[in-house]
Amino acid sequence: MGSAERKEREKHEMREMILNAAKKLFIKEGFEHVTIRRIAEEIEYSPATVYLYFADKDAILCALQEVGFRDLFKRQQVLSAIKHPAEKLRACGKIYLDFAMENQELYDLMFIMRAPMKAFNSPADWTVGKDTYEVLQEIVTDCINQGYLKAPSSQIACFSLWALLHGVVSIFIRERAPMISKDQQSQVINGILDFTMAELLDK
Amino acid sequence: MGSAERKEREKHEMREMILNAAKKLFIKEGFEHVTIRRIAEEIEYSPATVYLYFADKDAILCALQEVGFRDLFKRQQVLSAIKHPAEKLRACGKIYLDFAMENQELYDLMFIMRAPMKAFNSPADWTVGKDTYEVLQEIVTDCINQGYLKAPSSQIACFSLWALLHGVVSIFIRERAPMISKDQQSQVINGILDFTMAELLDK
DNA sequence: TTATAAACTAAACGCTGTTTATTATTTAAA
DNA sequence: TTTAAATAATAAACAGCGTTTAGTTTATAA
Numbered sequence: 001m002g003s004a005e006r007k008e009r010e011k012h013e014m015r016e017m018i019l020n021a022a023k024k025l026f027i028k029e030g031f032e033h034v035t036i037r038r039i040a041e042e043i044e045y046s047p048a049t050v051y052l053y054f055a056d057k058d059a060i061l062c063a064l065q066e067v068g069f070r071d072l073f074k075r076q077q078v079l080s081a082i083k084h085p086a087e088k089l090r091a092c093g094k095i096y097l098d099f100a101m102e103n104q105e106l107y108d109l110m111f112i113m114r115a116p117m118k119a120f121n122s123p124a125d126w127t128v129g130k131d132t133y134e135v136l137q138e139i140v141t142d143c144i145n146q147g148y149l150k151a152p153s154s155q156i157a158c159f160s161l162w163a164l165l166h167g168v169v170s171i172f173i174r175e176r177a178p179m180i181s182k183d184q185q186s187q188v189i190n191g192i193l194d195f196t197m198a199e200l201l202d203k
Numbered sequence: 204m205g206s207a208e209r210k211e212r213e214k215h216e217m218r219e220m221i222l223n224a225a226k227k228l229f230i231k232e233g234f235e236h237v238t239i240r241r242i243a244e245e246i247e248y249s250p251a252t253v254y255l256y257f258a259d260k261d262a263i264l265c266a267l268q269e270v271g272f273r274d275l276f277k278r279q280q281v282l283s284a285i286k287h288p289a290e291k292l293r294a295c296g297k298i299y300l301d302f303a304m305e306n307q308e309l310y311d312l313m314f315i316m317r318a319p320m321k322a323f324n325s326p327a328d329w330t331v332g333k334d335t336y337e338v339l340q341e342i343v344t345d346c347i348n349q350g351y352l353k354a355p356s357s358q359i360a361c362f363s364l365w366a367l368l369h370g371v372v373s374i375f376i377r378e379r380a381p382m383i384s385k386d387q388q389s390q391v392i393n394g395i396l397d398f399t400m401a402e403l404l405d406k
Numbered sequence: 407t408t409a410t411a412a413a414c415t416a417a418a419c420g421c422t423g424t425t426t427a428t429t430a431t432t433t434a435a436a
Numbered sequence: 437t438t439t440a441a442a443t444a445a446t447a448a449a450c451a452g453c454g455t456t457t458a459g460t461t462t463a464t465a466a
Contacts, residue, residue: 007412035452035453035454036453036454036455037452037453037454045414045415046414046415046416047415047454047455048414048415048416048455048456048457049413049414049415051454051455051456052413052414056454056455057454057455111374111377111379112315112373112377113377114377117377117378123378123379123380123381124381124384125381126378126379126381127381129379129381130381133382151398152394152397152398153394156391156394156395156398157398159371159380159383159391159395160367160371160395160398160399162370162374163367163370163371163374163395164363164366164367164370165370166370166373166374166379167365167366167367167368167369167370167371167373168362168363168366168370170315170369170370170373171314171365171366171369174314174315174316174317174320175320175326175329176314176326176329176332176369177326177362178326178327178328178329178330178332178333179336179362180362181327188359188362191355191356191359192359192362192363192366194355195354195355195359195360195363196363199353199402199403200402210443238421238422238423239422239423239424240421240422240423248445248446249445249446249447250423250424250446251424251425251426251445251446251447251448252444252445252446254423254424254425255443255444255445259423259424260423260424407466408465408466409464409465409466410463410464410465410466411462411463411464411465412461412462412463412464413460413461413462413463414459414460414461414462415458415459415460415461416457416458416459416460417456417457417458417459418455418456418457418458419454419455419456419457420453420454420455420456421452421453421454421455422451422452422453422454423450423451423452423453424449424450424451424452425448425449425450425451426447426448426449426450427446427447427448427449428445428446428447428448429444429445429446429447430443430444430445430446431442431443431444431445432441432442432443432444433440433441433442433443434439434440434441434442435438435439435440435441436437436438436439436440
């Protein structure tokens, strides 16, 4: 009798319930309202039950990161339809920026918050974003190989580009740009993308 | 009798004591250990006393930000000795990067942490970094005016450059670069500065 | 039906930022 | 110098947090 399989499935479903509740709270009420007690309330169980499915709060946030990275990776799939490396690079940047600004709480969790990283001993163990980074890396390499981009190292060029994109959105998300109003943000983001591509790519 | 002045001075000294204790804990033990109770312990007063000198914890962190920005501004003063705009721009970037990596906890407080920003109603009220940003802005403008930098807008160029610098250091500080080991970080930072300056500046 | 295992939770622990009521100290006027 | 008012400091509590423990309820298998 497949009761063991059912148990397994129920365990997985409970984990999903908890993650969904956490994600809902995260997006709807912001990080500070994501507490074990609120999650428990949301799924109508006691706080202690949550600990039967996740080691601790950080493990929940860590699992939520994966959800975010899968989402970003999914968005990147449209890039395969673009053949021109330079165009592809710009589109890759645009996807990243759009994802960040449309999912600020999730982006924050993925790239800024300390808490979910506590589940790892070393930064090298954090491989959750590997796939999404490799997408960028491949495009940058293509740009260099096909002569659209001059750089001493594709690693440096790729990391620089990521740093620029992350810098822009994280400055906005953590509200460090008093000189730029909320209305201007998307305008500035587009301006930066234009400026960067113009500087970087040799037509 | 100048007892009012003495009171004023004592009040100011107490605030300084609290800030110094907070800064010490911040740098020596990291953010999570900076609690009102630990600060109180450090200055040998009760936790409640702290609230006679600061409205709340966020106000302390906010005041600590100012300390950090004064420190960064001080470092920027050596730039006045450099006349060539392009050289000046590179030096400005180097100063920023060095400050960030040498004072990671303070940098985090200034540019990443949410808590100290709660003391402001709107991002526009956060003017503490104005002076340091204007230094960069002026250099970028000089570079454009003297033909070393081509950009459609000095605002966009300046913000892009800041975003890049902030992006790099904040990725390292918040441990989001599994592909780069701690030993490689300063090397990568220098590489990025070289790459960016080469791309940006027309010789 | 009954013994065992699994699922769940009430209550507590130690921590946090913060407030309140109370005490001690200092100041200024009588 | 004495006394009333103002100031400074704190002990103790409050409400919240993540987490653990001990105990109960529910489901499973013999």
